[in-house]
Amino acid sequence: MKKIEHPWIGKYLRPGAVPSPFCPGCGNGIIASAFIRAVDKKYGSFDNFVFVSGIGCAAWIPSPLFYADTIHTLHGRAIPVAMGVKLANPKLNVVVISGDGDLISIGGNHLLHAARRNLDILVILVNNFVYAMTGAQVSPTTPLGARTTTTPYGNPEQPLDVCKLLAQTNANYVARWTVYHVFDLEKTFREALDMEGFRFIEVISSCPTRWGHMQKMNTIQLLEYFKENSIRIEQVKDPNDTQGKILIGVFVKRDNPGFIKQLSKVREKAIELWRKKMVK
Numbered sequence: 001m002k003k004i005e006h007p008w009i010g011k012y013l014r015p016g017a018v019p020s021p022f023c024p025g026c027g028n029g030i031i032a033s034a035f036i037r038a039v040d041k042k043y044g045s046f047d048n049f050v051f052v053s054g055i056g057c058a059a060w061i062p063s064p065l066f067y068a069d070t071i072h073t074l075h076g077r078a079i080p081v082a083m084g085v086k087l088a089n090p091k092l093n094v095v096v097i098s099g100d101g102d103l104i105s106i107g108g109n110h111l112l113h114a115a116r117r118n119l120d121i122l123v124i125l126v127n128n129f130v131y132a133m134t135g136a137q138v139s140p141t142t143p144l145g146a147r148t149t150t151t152p153y154g155n156p157e158q159p160l161d162v163c164k165l166l167a168q169t170n171a172n173y174v175a176r177w178t179v180y181h182v183f184d185l186e187k188t189f190r191e192a193l194d195m196e197g198f199r200f201i202e203v204i205s206s207c208p209t210r211w212g213h214m215q216k217m218n219t220i221q222l223l224e225y226f227k228e229n230s231i232r233i234e235q236v237k238d239p240n241d242t243q244g245k246i247l248i249g250v251f252v253k254r255d256n257p258g259f260i261k262q263l264s265k266v267r268e269k270a271i272e273l274w275r276k277k278m279v280k
């Protein structure tokens with residue numbers, strides 16, 4: 001095989017993982033490159049980063065693709081592992097990248113509570129509407145009526161709008177883009193990387209092999225669909241404008257103290273009380 005040369009290989013991309021492990025047309029490559037460009041502009045390296053992922057195609061973005069410290073953990077358990085990493089060393093930039101099945105289905109409970117705590121991690125949800133790695137099974141984001149391998153006559157369930165849900169918690173940042181909106185995506189990564197507290201970015205991604213196959217859509221058609229059917233939050237004049245549309249943009253941006261700050265306040269208080277021997 002011809003050797004591929006690129007300045008990112010050996011810096012941001014693990015040499016053994018190039019060419020990428022993803023199918024042609026997979027949005028995972030677009031998300032990975034937008035994220036690397038954001039990090040490169042802000043920090044110039046992955047030195048202070050730890051990436052945590054669960055199981056699924058999206059989880060392969062950090063591991064094996066990124067040449068960085070990564071923990072590829074159990075299905076659904078990326079967030080608790082990321083919490084452990086952040087508590088052990090709060091100076092690290094801790095980033096979770098995983099899929100809709102991993103983060104919302106089996107890992108949904110962890111996602112909700114990390115947002116409630118305003119835990120200082122960045123979570124990137126790669127939403128391709130199915131469990132892609134295991135063969136296009138229905139997920140909590142599969143649209144109503146859509147065909148998947150486990151709903152061959154149409155999905156009878158309503159999907160979860162996870163951005164709307166998390167916007168109601170204490171999360172400091174919640175945003176959604178699609179892989180068509182690549183410049184917005186990079187900008188949002190840069191913005192979120194700087195912040196404390198819980199930051200959540202959903203990226204609607206193209207999966208031509210599993211999701212696209214079930215919908216009889218190729219990569220171009222998927223990207224065209226994202227382009228034609230997205231509406232920016234600022235453009236919404238009436239709630240009906242969002243019917244059948246993908247609502248994109250920044251849902252919330254706050255600068256509330258993150259969990260690490262709250263925890264250190266309690267820790268300082270405990271030490272002070274202990275010193276005064278007020279605690280038995």
Ligand SMILES: Cc1ncc(C[n+]2csc(CCOP(=O)(O)OP(=O)(O)O)c2C)c(N)n1
Nearest residue numbers: 055056057058075099100101102131132133
């Ligand atoms: C405990 C456990 N249950 C089920 C599986 C099988 N499994 C592997 S990946 C996956 C779903 C992945 O879906 P998603 O997170 O959406 O990632 P995608 O492949 O779509 O990027 C499942 C159910 C597993 N690995 N471990």
Ligand code: SF4
Nearest residue numbers: 022023026057132207
């Ligand atoms: S199955 Fe879908 S999500 Fe997985 S690598 Fe292929 S295109 Fe990407």
Ligand SMILES: [Mg+2]
Nearest residue numbers: 099100130132
């Ligand atoms: Mg998925």
